[in-house]
Amino acid sequence: xxxxxxxxxxxxVQIGAALAxxxxxxxxxxxxxxxRHSKAKDDVFECGIESxxxxxxxxxxxxxxxxxxFVLFDVEIIFMYPWxxxxxxxxxxxxxxxxxxxxxxLAGFIYVLKKGVLDWEK
Amino acid sequence: xxxxxxxxxAKAIYVGVIFAITLGVAAYSTYFERIFAAFxxxxxxxxxxxxxxxxxxxxDAVKMFMKEDFIxxxxxxxxFILGPCLSMFxxxxxxxxxxFGDTIDLGNGVKFDLQGIDVNIGILWVFGIVSLGVYGIxxxxxxSNNKYSLLGAIRAASQNISYELAMGLSIISILMMxxxxxxxxxxxxxxxxxxxxxYQPVGFILFIICAFAECNRTPFxxxxxxxxxxxxxxxEYSSMKLGFYLFAEYINMFxxxxxxxxxxxxxxxxxxYETVVNSFGENVANLIGFGALIGKALFFVFVFMWVRWTLPxxxxxxxxxxxxxxxxxxxxxxxxxxxxxxxxPAEFNLSSWASIGVAIAxxxxxxxxxxxxxxxxxxxxKKTALAR
Numbered sequence: 453x454x455x456x457x458x459x460x461x462x463x464x465v466q467i468g469a470a471l472a473x474x475x476x477x478x479x480x481x482x483x484x485x486x487x488r489h490s491k492a493k494d495d496v497f498e499c500g501i502e503s504x505x506x507x508x509x510x511x512x513x514x515x516x517x518x519x520x521x522f523v524l525f526d527v528e529i530i531f532m533y534p535w536x537x538x539x540x541x542x543x544x545x546x547x548x549x550x551x552x553x554x555x556x557x558l559a560g561f562i563y564v565l566k567k568g569v570l571d572w573e574k
Numbered sequence: 575x576x577x578x579x580x581x582x583x584a585k586a587i588y589v590g591v592i593f594a595i596t597l598g599v600a601a602y603s604t605y606f607e608r609i610f611a612a613f614x615x616x617x618x619x620x621x622x623x624x625x626x627x628x629x630x631x632x633x634d635a636v637k638m639f640m641k642e643d644f645i646x647x648x649x650x651x652x653x654f655i656l657g658p659c660l661s662m663f664x665x666x667x668x669x670x671x672x673x674f675g676d677t678i679d680l681g682n683g684v685k686f687d688l689q690g691i692d693v694n695i696g697i698l699w700v701f702g703i704v705s706l707g708v709y710g711i712x713x714x715x716x717x718s719n720n721k722y723s724l725l726g727a728i729r730a731a732s733q734n735i736s737y738e739l740a741m742g743l744s745i746i747s748i749l750m751m752x753x754x755x756x757x758x759x760x761x762x763x764x765x766x767x768x769x770x771x772x773y774q775p776v777g778f779i780l781f782i783i784c785a786f787a788e789c790n791r792t793p794f795x796x797x798x799x800x801x802x803x804x805x806x807x808x809x810e811y812s813s814m815k816l817g818f819y820l821f822a823e824y825i826n827m828f829x830x831x832x833x834x835x836x837x838x839x840x841x842x843x844x845x846x847y848e849t850v851v852n853s854f855g856e857n858v859a860n861l862i863g864f865g866a867l868i869g870k871a872l873f874f875v876f877v878f879m880w881v882r883w884t885l886p887x888x889x890x891x892x893x894x895x896x897x898x899x900x901x902x903x904x905x906x907x908x909x910x911x912x913x914x915x916x917x918x919p920a921e922f923n924l925s926s927w928a929s930i931g932v933a934i935a936x937x938x939x940x941x942x943x944x945x946x947x948x949x950x951x952x953x954x955x956k957k958t959a960l961a962r
Contacts, residue, residue: 453700453774454717454741455693455694455756457945459691459692459693460691460693461582461691462582462585462586462589462670462690462691463586463670463690465586466589466593466666466670466690467667467679467735468592469589469590469593469666470634470662470663470666470667471663473593473597473666473832474662474663474818475617477814477818478655478659478814478815480639480814481643481813481814481815481817482639482643483640484640485639485640485641485643486642487642494646494647495646495648495770496645496646496648496649496718496719496720496723496808496810497720497804497810498720498721498722503720503721507718507719507720507721507723507724508716508719508724509670509721510654510903511724511725512656512960515728515731515732516934519731519732519734522735522736522738522739525902526738526739526742527740527834529742529743529746530742531738532715532750532909533698533746533747533755535599536746536747536749536909537749537752537753537754537755538753539913539916540750540753542917543917545661545793547913547917550909550913554906554909554910556655557682557906558903558906561902561950562901565832565898565899569896570706570895570898571666572891572894572895
């Protein structure tokens with residue numbers, strides 16, 4: 453089957469419909485609801501205790517490590533997509549080559565685990 | 575397919591119909607979720623709005639719209655509005671590449687695909703849009719300037735990206751079977767009962783677990799864990815902004831059900847298709863196929879609800895351990911095993927039953943492997959505990 457750039461055109465309809473639905477709903481809910489402000493009410497809700505300071509404080513570095521590892525491994529997984537699509541034509545050779553690639557990936561993965569990056573209890 | 579103005583109009587109508595179906599299903603999922611919850615917990619459930627409470631979603635919508643559109647004083651106002659809009663937008667865009675049915679003959683020899691766009695990146699589109707869904711939650715949680723919201727948002731982000739890895743790996747085995755990224759090609763390869771679930775039982779289990787995590791559904795609903803985080807990332811939200819977050823979750827459930835049906839359960843394939851074509855014509859048969867796909871997707875929505883009222887929530891470190899040390903190695907094993915499923919029967923010129931046999935043989939191999947791994951790793955842990 454031939455794929456052409458014009459295949460993407462109907463997506464404009466869907467984007468338009470989605471945006472229209474979202475904007476209309478947002479405007480409607482803003483317009484319909486009541487508006488009553490007071491100083492205590494406009495504060496953030498933290499279990500009724502007066503909130504202290506800004507919420508945007510430094511957070512655990514584990515989350516950043518997870519994000520960086522995600523980028524690394526996601527790129528490696530995307531490498532596999534073209535291989536997977538052509539798998540049947542590549543046959544046994546492609547299979548063995550991918551096993552080499554995956555064992556390298558797995559070695560890196562085991563290194564990460566042994567480093568304790570994903571050790572959440574520490 | 576040539577993109578004439580007739581086809582474009584038909585596509586526009588089709589997109590409208592799919593929108594109506596997704597929104598309707600999402601609205602009524604909230605009703606059925608409560609009905610099922612009531613059933614599982616032996617109580618009555620919603621029964622006031624209309625007969626059997628059937629108008630409950632409408633009542634909820636009216637209530638949501640009439641509530642105050644509250645924005646906290648020290649939040650980032652525009653980002654606060656953008657968050658739920660992004661969530662909703664990504665939820666609504668995913669359904670574009672799902673083939674809801676085969677072609678419909680519009681007369682004059684015009685064949686119309688029951689699919690938003692049939693593009694050669696199909697499944698990557700789903701994958702990409704689902705990844706963007708993280709931003710909706712992260713932006714909303716950060717913009718609230720509330721400690722609990724921020725914690726919920728960060729949790730949601732790292733949970734979603736962790737499970738995306740295993741999800742991407744489990745899709746690879748489907749691509750190996752089909753040799754195409756197009757969702758239509760994946761469905762067409764499964765016609766006449768050759769459903770991928772027969773060849774990919776492990777892949778399906780991985781995918782459904784990841785789908786639960788991506789939709790933030792129980793047992794993976796830690797981002798909105800009430801006992802720890804008030805409401806999680808949507809603590810500060812009210813009116814339809816909150817509605818958007820909740821609604822996006824239900825739309826995601828339905829769409830991921832449709833994706834699972836497409837990838838593993840033959841899409842719009844159903845038994846006795848040939849008989850229906852012979853007695854009622856192709857258009858009727860394909861419309862029944864459309865219904866079959868919706869039915870399969872709704873079944874998965876039911877599974878989502880069933881699991882919600884069956885399993886308790888994970889602890890956060892358990893969740894991350896399952897995603898990284900559990901699912902990713904299993905998914906890698908599944909990719910290698912899929913290679914064997916395809917190559918071994920082809921090598922010895924065996925039928926597709928041999929492939930199914932190899933696929934099923936993978937399950938005991940996996941279980942034995944996991945058992946050996948855990949007895950080695952578990953033994954080590956016990957020793958260190960004793961040494962302390």
